[in-house]
Amino acid sequence: MPELPEVEVLKRGLNELIVNQTVKAISSINSPRSLIGSLSDINRFVVGAKITEINRRGKMIIINLSSGYCLVVHLKMTGQLVYRSDDEQKNFGAGHPTNSLVGQLPDRSSRVVIVLEKGTLFFNDQRKFGWIRLIHKNLLEDIKLYRTMGPEPLEGIPKNQFSANLSRRANLKIKPALLDQTVIAGVGNIYADESLWMAQIHPSTRVKNVPAASRGLLLDSIVDSMNTSINFGGSTDRNYVNAKGQGGSYLKFAKVFRREGLLCPRCGSEIIKIKLAGRGTHFCPVCQKEEQSS
DNA sequence: CACTTGACCTGTCCGC
DNA sequence: TGCGGACAGGTCAAGT
Structure with a gap:
């Protein structure tokens, strides 16, 4: 929302x-x-x-x-x-x-x-x-x-700081870690799912199993998806409106969020929805691969 | 202490 | 058509 x-x-x-x-x-x-x-x-x-x-x-x-x-x-x-x-x-x-x-x-x-x-x-x-x-x-x-509150994505977060903040939740799955506002400010269900798709990270991957390069790509993806959304006036699912009462159109451009059953724009596989940490979670099971735990 | 689940609310949608 | 229940998800509190 x-x-x-x-x-x-x-x-x-x-x-x-x-x-x-x-x-x-x-x-x-x-x-x-x-x-x-x-x-x-x-x-x-x-x-x-x-x-x-x-x-x-x-x-x-x-x-x-x-x-x-x-x-x-x-x-x-x-x-x-x-x-x-x-x-x-x-x-x-x-x-x-x-x-x-x-x-x-x-x-x-x-x-x-x-x-x-x-x-x-x-x-x-x-x-x-x-x-x-x-x-x-x-x-x-x-x-x-x-x-x-964690650092602001639009103000430029150093990748090593983002990585260190994530590591405070090393045993947590990456998606709930992103939703933790002390790790990074402002990420909710939509941008968590979208940025994990962009960075090709399975949402159930433990933070400790996400390599540094993927963390950097993930941070870039968060910033990219947020900036794109701002340009489209944000996401309106049902309730969100701006100060004039108008909706935003970012969800038309979303790749996985609320798109279960549709095809992944990257690999053509079917997008699925699971429940993770109590939240609806959308991802491509083929091109978002889970890192093996050790 | 780290992590998970439930509570807070109400409107909508689905199945019977 | 009506009804019960599941569902939506940001954050905090309670529970494991």
């Missing part, structure tokens, strides 16, 4: 749409757990503050405020951050056509509503796994996920 590329596309959109706007109001609706922070802090440090910049760390979005605080957003599986200008809100009310995949807002999945000067930002989350947390920018490290 939303992984690094999707969150990056969302971050870029938000930077174009809501920076320099002042927050007029913020409230959670229908899901108190979705907004984390005391009501007094929210009223004091969010309402009346100006949005200065939107950043990303792994799969987290960080909305910086002029008060020195920030709203950290994790979309988890079904979260969305959709901005509607006041004009767009009026048009929706009038039933005008739109290119948004999301209908009139708020809807029944809306969890947090942030009213800005010129529009409204909606945090929608069908399954309520996601959250928005208010925290001072100097205390971001209090969030364990933030503090332990």
